[in-house]
Amino acid sequence: MWLTSKIKQILMVMKPGVVTLNYPAERPPVPKNLRGQPVWDHQKCIGCGGCSDHCPSRCILTRDVCQELRVMLYDGSRCTYCGRCADVCPEGAITMSNSFEIACDNKEDITTRLELFMMTCQRCGRCYEMEKTNAIDRINLKGFRYDNLEQRAMVRKTTETFSPDMLKESDNYQRPSEK
Amino acid sequence: MLKKLCKKMFSKSIWVYHCNTGACNGCDIEILNILTPFYDVERFGIKLVASPRHADAMLISGAVTRPTLPLVKRAYEAIPNPKLVFAIGSCATGGGAWFDTYNVTGGVDKVLSSVNYYIPGCPPRPEAILYGVALALGLVDKQAAPVELKQMEFPIDMYERNEAWEKRNVIYELLK
Numbered sequence: 001m002w003l004t005s006k007i008k009q010i011l012m013v014m015k016p017g018v019v020t021l022n023y024p025a026e027r028p029p030v031p032k033n034l035r036g037q038p039v040w041d042h043q044k045c046i047g048c049g050g051c052s053d054h055c056p057s058r059c060i061l062t063r064d065v066c067q068e069l070r071v072m073l074y075d076g077s078r079c080t081y082c083g084r085c086a087d088v089c090p091e092g093a094i095t096m097s098n099s100f101e102i103a104c105d106n107k108e109d110i111t112t113r114l115e116l117f118m119m120t121c122q123r124c125g126r127c128y129e130m131e132k133t134n135a136i137d138r139i140n141l142k143g144f145r146y147d148n149l150e151q152r153a154m155v156r157k158t159t160e161t162f163s164p165d166m167l168k169e170s171d172n173y174q175r176p177s178e179k
Numbered sequence: 180m181l182k183k184l185c186k187k188m189f190s191k192s193i194w195v196y197h198c199n200t201g202a203c204n205g206c207d208i209e210i211l212n213i214l215t216p217f218y219d220v221e222r223f224g225i226k227l228v229a230s231p232r233h234a235d236a237m238l239i240s241g242a243v244t245r246p247t248l249p250l251v252k253r254a255y256e257a258i259p260n261p262k263l264v265f266a267i268g269s270c271a272t273g274g275g276a277w278f279d280t281y282n283v284t285g286g287v288d289k290v291l292s293s294v295n296y297y298i299p300g301c302p303p304r305p306e307a308i309l310y311g312v313a314l315a316l317g318l319v320d321k322q323a324a325p326v327e328l329k330q331m332e333f334p335i336d337m338y339e340r341n342e343a344w345e346k347r348n349v350i351y352e353l354l355k
Contacts, residue, residue: 020219023306024313034304042328057269057276077286078273080301102323103298103311107272107288109323110299117330 035081035096038074040114044093047072047116051085051094060085070118076102076110192224193316196234196258200251201283202241205302206268210238212305213312220309223316231255236263236315239291242270242277243284255291263295263315267308272297 021028030036047070052060057080061073086094102110199207213220214227228234231254243251255264266287269275274285288294298311313319 019217020222021217023218023309024318027306040326040328042330045330057274057278059273075273076299077297078269078275078278079299080269080276082301099322100300100304100307101310101319102300103296103307103314104321104323105296105314107297108325109321110297110325112326113328115327115329 030098030100034098034100035083036099037076037081037097037102037110038079038083038085038094038112039097040072040074040112041093041095042114042116044091045072045114045116046091046093047118048090050088050090054084054088056080056082056084064118068118070116072114072116074112074114075107076112077107079110192226193235193263194226194228194233195236195238196228196231196254197238198231198240198251198254200239200241200247200271200287201244202268202270206240206270209302209305209308210240210267213308218305218309220312223312225312231257232259234258234262236265238265238267239271239287240267242274243287243290245282245284248284248290251287251290264291264293265296265298265311265315266294267298267311268303269299269301272299275301 049062049070049072052058052062052072057078059075059077059079061075063071063073081096083096086096104110197207197210212218231237235258237255237258239251241247255262264287266272270277271287274283277283278285284290296311296315298308300307303311310319314321
């Protein structure tokens, strides 16, 4: 009697087949709406800091290293993958990718660091105290400053001592092209 | 290095003690999910045990809250050496959305001396936990890497310039 019941059991087990996913060997496609690790497009980002304002776990940090440079740090260790940053971003620079295989043995591995060039006031620059270092700087700062390096030949340079060559060079600075 | 050690020490089955340190049960459900026949983690010889004294590894889910802090420490000390610690979920890895609140210590690594593997996610998918386990066993390679993006290369070294400016203008700092 027990033998027949055993055979029955075996048949019952054989019927559904193997359901186990052979995970690390074969990887099934991820669901469409999965929110994985957020990915930044640094060319689109304007550095408004909206994502860091809205992040519920405050894992996007904004650091102003100096006037022209803003560093955005994404600390993935406490990110809850809510997708709020991607919703808020006005330029669509943040997308929630579908990569979830981000297990690591070091927290630094899930961080993203963005260095953004911040466009400054294009007039005199008087409102920023970074500008008013010395008189030579003010002479040097004539005309406009640009946020597009490809279209221009000028980068504002400062030197500790006054250099007449640099002043002469500044006469040839190009104006930004109209778009 | 760690991988080699893992292979040597844990060449047989890893017995796992699951410790909820104030999680919302999301991560715990996913941990139970990987024990189901679909994700069957016992393929790797991993088994859930009730006592930390039987365990080789500790799965910690949840930001370590103040009441559970001494208990977590005791459970950690009860595991015989060598031991592995897995931090599962974003609460355990870095504290989650409560990383700086008054009753949360904020992450396992602030409590325990060493955390071997972090598995972020809120909650992590069962595949993600399996991936972390496979990473510990040396079956897969690590995919995550720190990303650095720059909009442009600066001809002037901005950091140095900024530091020089700060040094020159210490008086502004004093006046604030």
